[in-house]
Amino acid sequence: MIRRYINTIKSKLGAFKIFILEHYLQSLPTVEFQTRFTDERSCLAHLENFKWGNGYNCSRCGNTNYCSGGREFSRQCIKCHHIDSPTSGTLFHDVRFPLLKAFYIVFDLSPYREGIKTSTGLSLKLGLRQKTCWLFMRKVKREMIKNGMSRYSSKMRGKIP
Numbered sequence: 475m476i477r478r479y480i481n482t483i484k485s486k487l488g489a490f491k492i493f494i495l496e497h498y499l500q501s502l503p504t505v506e507f508q509t510r511f512t513d514e515r516s517c518l519a520h521l522e523n524f525k526w527g528n529g530y531n532c533s534r535c536g537n538t539n540y541c542s543g544g545r546e547f548s549r550q551c552i553k554c555h556h557i558d559s560p561t562s563g564t565l566f567h568d569v570r571f572p573l574l575k576a577f578y579i580v581f582d583l584s585p586y587r588e589g590i591k592t593s594t595g596l597s598l599k600l601g602l603r604q605k606t607c608w609l610f611m612r613k614v615k616r617e618m619i620k621n622g623m624s625r626y627s628s629k630m631r632g633k634i635p
């Protein structure tokens with residue numbers, strides 16, 4: 475019972491964190507986005523800071539001590555040996571194309587400014603397959619709606635295939 479309650483809180487917190495990250499990327503001015511994110515490392519460093527900037531917490535056991543997880547930016551819990559990557563628990567988990575392009579798609583889907591906003595357009599701009607863009611866009615839009623960007627939800631919902 476308590477465990478289920480804790481898990482519910484954890485998943486709500488996770489969803490909220492995704493929202494914060496998404497909102498941050500979408501509200502950046504274009505010039506700032508382009509200066510801040512230039513390659514894979516800058517995106518990973520941002521995610522690392524986003525996840526653990528206020529201190530590390532093992533996602534499995536809650537322990538606060540870690541060592542390097544082998545790969546750059548990943549962390550390993552010294553108690554349960556769970557390895558956590560900066561992308562896990564975010565929109566960018568399991569994304570199989572360059573992170574910078576995924577960041578760009580989230581940025582482009584901002585409801586605050588004009589953008590390309592179509593999978594065909596983004597695929598041409600980023601050199602990705604149209605279906606890859608479409609699938610990732612769907613994931614981002616679903617998160618946007620789930621996280622109650624209600625002002626935009628009705629507008630966005632119509633656009634989800």
Ligand SMILES: [Zn+2]
Nearest residue numbers: 532535551554
């Ligand atoms: Zn642990």
